Amino acid sequence: MAMDEIxxxxxxxxxxxxxxxxxxxxxxxxxxxxxxxITGDFFLHPERLITDMEKSLAGKRVDDxxxxxxxxxxxxxxxxxxxTPHDIEEAIKEGxx
Amino acid sequence: MxxxxxxxxxxxPGIEGPMQMAIDEALMMAVGSNKSAPVLRWYSWNSPxxxxxxxxxxxxxxxxxxxxxxxxxxxxxxxxxxxxxxxxKGEINYSIITLETEELHDILSSYSILCQPIxxxxxxxxxxxxxxxxxxxxxNGKKISGNAQTRMHxxxxxxxxxxxxxxxxxxxxYLKISKEKLSDKQLESIKDRVTWIRKNISITNEELMQGIRxxxxxxxxxxxxxxxxxxxxxxxxxxxxxxxxxxxxWLWMR
Numbered sequence: 001m002a003m004d005e006i007x008x009x010x011x012x013x014x015x016x017x018x019x020x021x022x023x024x025x026x027x028x029x030x031x032x033x034x035x036x037x038i039t040g041d042f043f044l045h046p047e048r049l050i051t052d053m054e055k056s057l058a059g060k061r062v063d064d065x066x067x068x069x070x071x072x073x074x075x076x077x078x079x080x081x082x083x084t085p086h087d088i089e090e091a092i093k094e095g096x097x
Numbered sequence: 098m099x100x101x102x103x104x105x106x107x108x109x110p111g112i113e114g115p116m117q118m119a120i121d122e123a124l125m126m127a128v129g130s131n132k133s134a135p136v137l138r139w140y141s142w143n144s145p146x147x148x149x150x151x152x153x154x155x156x157x158x159x160x161x162x163x164x165x166x167x168x169x170x171x172x173x174x175x176x177x178x179x180x181x182x183x184x185x186k187g188e189i190n191y192s193i194i195t196l197e198t199e200e201l202h203d204i205l206s207s208y209s210i211l212c213q214p215i216x217x218x219x220x221x222x223x224x225x226x227x228x229x230x231x232x233x234x235x236x237n238g239k240k241i242s243g244n245a246q247t248r249m250h251x252x253x254x255x256x257x258x259x260x261x262x263x264x265x266x267x268x269x270x271y272l273k274i275s276k277e278k279l280s281d282k283q284l285e286s287i288k289d290r291v292t293w294i295r296k297n298i299s300i301t302n303e304e305l306m307q308g309i310r311x312x313x314x315x316x317x318x319x320x321x322x323x324x325x326x327x328x329x330x331x332x333x334x335x336x337x338x339x340x341x342x343x344x345x346x347w348l349w350m351r
Contacts (some may be wrong), residue, residue, distance in 0.1 A: 017230070019179075022157050039154040039351050043177035043231075045204060045248055079204055081175045082231055083178070 011095030018042070018055040019082030023091050031062040031096070042082035049078045062096065065089035103195075103317075104133065104324035105310055108140040110185070112268045114148060114172030115342035116334065117190075120326055121254050122175060122341075123334035124194045129251030133330075135195035137313060137321060139306050145184040146170040147271050150177045150245070154351050160271050169271055173348055174256075176245035177230065181258055182268045187293075189302055191215075191309070201253055204246060208232050212244060214312035221308065222298055226279040233258075239292035259305070260293035 011023045019042040021037045026034040036057050044050055049072070055064060069085035072078065108120065117140055127133035147159055147169055155161065155171065160182045164171050193211055201207040209228045216234055217329075219226035219241070229235040234242035244257030266290045268274070274287070294300060310321050326334065341347050 019231075022154060037154075037351065039152055040156060041150050041177065041179035041205075042152060043245070044152065045246075047175065047177065047247060050152060081204060 007096070008034065009092060009095035011091040013091035013094065015042070015083035015086055015087040017057060018084075018087070021083050021087060021091050023088065023095070025092055025095070026086075027062060027092070033057045033060055033062065033065070033092075036092075040083070042080065044081070045079045046076075049073075049076055052076065053078075062089065062092050065092060071084065101319050103135045103137055103313070103319050103321045104136040105306075106136060106326055107306065107320045108138060108143045108326070110143045112140065113171055114146050115347075116173055116338045118172065118342045119334040119336075119338035120251070120330070121192050121194065121256060121322060122337050123330045124192070124326070125250045125252040125254050126193045127327075127330055128196060128342060129249075133327075134322075135319075136192070136324075137310065138192040138194070139190070139302075140190045142183050142185050144168070144170070145182070145267065145271075146172065146178060147182055148174050149180045150153070151175060152177050152351060153180060155349060158273055160273060164271050167271075169209065171348065171349065172342065174245065175249075175342075176247045176254070176256065178243065178245035180272050182264070182271050183258070184264060184267060186263045187264060188258045188260050189200060189305060190258055192254060194252055194254050197251065197253050204248075205231065207253065208244060208246065208255070212242070212257075214316045215242065215257075215259065215309055217316065218305075218309045218312045219294075221312075222294075222300065224294070224298070234259075239290055241292050241294070250320050256297065260291065261295050261302075261305075263288070263291055263293045263296075264347050265291075324345075 007027050009025045013021045021040040023038050025036040036054050053072050056068055060068050066085040066089040106287050124136050149158055159289055212228055216226045224236045228237050232244045242259045246255045263283050314321050
């Protein structure tokens with residue numbers, strides 16, 4: 001049986017009326033995220049939450065990015081400013097096209 | 098604003114970027130633990146440098162090799178937002194460190210509240226300034242000031258840049274503005290979206306600092322007293338600089 005094909009994605013998205021996202025991700029053929037790094041000129045309070053957000057996405061489906069990030073933000077009372085979890089999910093989806 | 102006496106600190110331009118960040122955090126610790134009144138701090142630069150935002154990738158945003166070749170220092174802020182090319186004549190930086198009051202609790206509206214005295218001052222010297230978007234001040238729609246906030250140690254830090262001059266060539270040399278090599282036409286287009294105080298107005302840094310100080314006093318109903326970074330704050334800042342802001346780990350965090 002063939003191993004899952006792994007894709008390395010480099011995605012850039014300007015959030016509508018917001019900031020620029022630059023995302024690097026490793027995604028399997030089944031659209032499962034292995035690793036993701038979310039960078040850009042957005043704001044997140046508290047800042048260190050970015051690590052939890054990235055870790056929480058490992059093993060999740062691309063379609064679940066937005067829900068998962070909203071869950072982490074809500075749980076930690078995080079505030080993402082200049083982009084939304086939806087923008088992050090869309091950036092990855094565009095990168096997969 | 099509940100605290101009616103603030104400190105104003107004019108930091109030496111000879112201090113490097115990582116230490117400037119460390120001073121901001123040390124002051125947050127002092128203000129947040131009620132050891133210090135809120136602070137309005139000013140700083141500028143003796144030599145060119147590049148500041149990147151907390152969440153930015155250094156490799157993606159900065160022409161690292163060019164910076165190293167030309168001796169341009171790179172440092173990472175503790176605040177989000179974008180990369181900025183800084184040079185001695187180009188700008189003056191301010192930091193406000195205050196407590197997280199109810200009025201400033203909402204992050205988005207607090208940007209506008211804390212920028213308002215700067216906007217009033219720019220208007221006073223004849224510039225049609227207003228707050229724009231999330232964290233900018235614009236004059237006739239062109240950006241003149243970018244601002245960024247963090248909240249930790251029970252305090253708020255808002256620091257920002259007020260452009261005095263603009264070097265689009267330097268910016269294109271040290272920052273990766275787009276994937277494609279920038280053409281002259283694109284450089285002109287960046288220049289069209291930005292403006293700076295000394296484009297039309299002759300003003301000294303001292304006049305600007307005092308003018309903005311007056312506006313903060315008037316609008317916030319506070320008295321601002323000249324101050325310096327204390328010996329204790331300097332010790333904390335030194336430690337933060339060595340253990341955090343001046344480390345390779347922090348610089349290459351993302």
